[in-house]
Amino acid sequence: MEQNKENMMVAALENGSVIDHIPTNKLFTIVQLLDLEKFKEEVVIANNLKSQVMGKKGLIKISGKFFSEAEISKLAVVCPNIRLTVIKDYEVKEKREVTLPEKLTNIVKCANPVCITNNEPMKTVFYRKDMETLKCRYCGKEQKLKDIKLK
Amino acid sequence: MENRSIVSIADYGKEKIQYLLDMAAEFEAHPNRQILKGKVVATLFFEPSTRTRLSFETAANRLGARVIGFTDPKVTSSSKGETLKDTIKMVSNYADVIVMRHKLEGAALYASEVTNVPIINAGDGSNLHPSQTMLDLYSIYKTQGTLENLNIYMVGDLKYGRTVHSLLMSMRKYNPTFHFIAPKELEMPEEYKLYCKQNNINYIEQQDFTEDTIADADILYMTRVQRERFTDLMEYERVKDAYILKTNMLGKCKENMKILHPLPRVNEIEYDVDESQHAYYFDQAQNGLYAREALICDVLGITLDQIKNDNTIIG
């Protein structure tokens, strides 16, 4: 039953993206990150949906929106392990589990105030050390994903 | 084009380290040459460090290069808001190699990414200082005849002392045993102890600094214990005299033991220790010249063979 309902929501989309498996406490962070308030086309935001894996989850359906790799990286940093579905002509074109990439270019900000990246107009580069930790290419400082600030 | 910059030597293998040590030994035998005649070395000291700058400039001059540069950021446009990138780009038009020191961490790596001119990192923030590490390695190698299986005692400020951190990392392949002797507030940071564990490096931590605790040392690496590093000044008053090396502590030490110090010292080595056969810190500073001659030649692509068969030697 649950599965059908979800399929209906996805299927109703002609062209666009569905972000699924969002932890309920992260839903509005993502809404903010994507600046959906200003989005002109159809957006469905749902929370506290029943989920077999997560108990409860959030879901966002955005008409006419296809994410760039940079946007996907940002999503992955804010909220690892979401599922992204791309719909074209009512068909699922791509379904992927978004995980933290090994390298993040110009996505996050270094927490070290004396890092060169915070004092020079330049791109930041971070490497994934493990699923909870990123390491700055320039100053070498490690930072926990939960404390990370986006650029 | 391959970028030959030296930003860090922490990940250099034994072979590359030995190569640079052999090169430094050649320069010690014949420090004055014209091998860099016609080359221009730029020394950009965005953060002042007279000692390091003089050592690099002497190295360049003794090899026949010309030196340009600045030492005070106030006289350059960086105080007018010019970016590091623009300054490096500008100087790259004039120089064959850039030696730079900067107060920000990662500055040297970034500089090496925006130019094809090789960069030598002469210190960036509390991050890295490879030329100091190289001269430390050369001093250890020269006095002990090897880098293998040594007992290295690090004393004083092990928390903020970046020279001890770089030395620790660059020694990882030589099976050292480290002794960390420091007050509680300035003990070796957790990340470096973890580094030791991950790389199977033996270490012992202790707070006592006495004749007996250092009897087994091959190298005694002293650092400054500075008042401003303490959050608790009572603690500073309590420990400030506990990490001073005195002549009467050298009674039981090994024949081959040498005392190193990155200099300048304040009061952590008493002046009469200078007379001891174990004192090596002034020779260590001199070794900096040979180590830096080696680094400058290496980034310019001059090989050990060329240095051995160099017909530009003056004396």
Ligand SMILES: [Zn+2]
């Ligand atoms: Zn950083």
